[in-house]
Amino acid sequence: AQSVTQLDSQVPVFEEAPVELRCNYSSSVSVYLFWYVQYPNQGLQLLLKYLSGSTLVESINGFEAEFNKSQTSFHLRKPSVHISDTAEYFCAVSAGGSYIPTFGRGTSLIVHP
């Protein structure tokens, strides 16, 4: 079985401040991990993913996430956020093989000027 928990439903932050969105998962086997972003009135789109190799993965717009096996976490971070980062962020986990990803409830990132 696999499950994912996003502890924060909403994260308000000021522009140019750092942010961390938390994601914890449970799985009995090795995992694939994903972060998706949903901008207002749009579908979800992949932000970054961990399949294997380096535990630190980066996106093209400055976000990064680190796979921590001992803590079963995959937190998303950005050192300096912009107004345009305001969106809903979803963490997803898959046990691999034929298991499709399970999505978390989402975290609403609200960036204030």
Add this chain to the structure above:
Amino acid sequence: DAGVIQSPRHEVTEMGQEVTLRCKPISGHDYLFWYRQTMMRGLELLIYFNNNVPIDDSGMPEDRFSAKMPNASFSTLKIQPSEPRDSAVYFCASSRGPNNEQFFGPGTRLTVL
């Protein structure tokens, strides 16, 4: 490629009416997913197909909901009869494999009066 195409983008109907939502996945993608998103329940997986065959429909809320995929380029989600609690945004997504990136459509916003 045009991405995942959904129609209609908005649907307003009255309780008891039949509603049909349509989806065209990305060519070459073997997996197709239907999700429902509401404020109360977040993102829910309703059903997914592999090579046009329904694999898991355990997320379909009740018998009023049905989904079909007659060919690799078309899927429908039907609600008959519709109820106000069915009001939500319905997303279709497709992917090359079970753990590959899912590409989401823009969604259909359904309002049942």
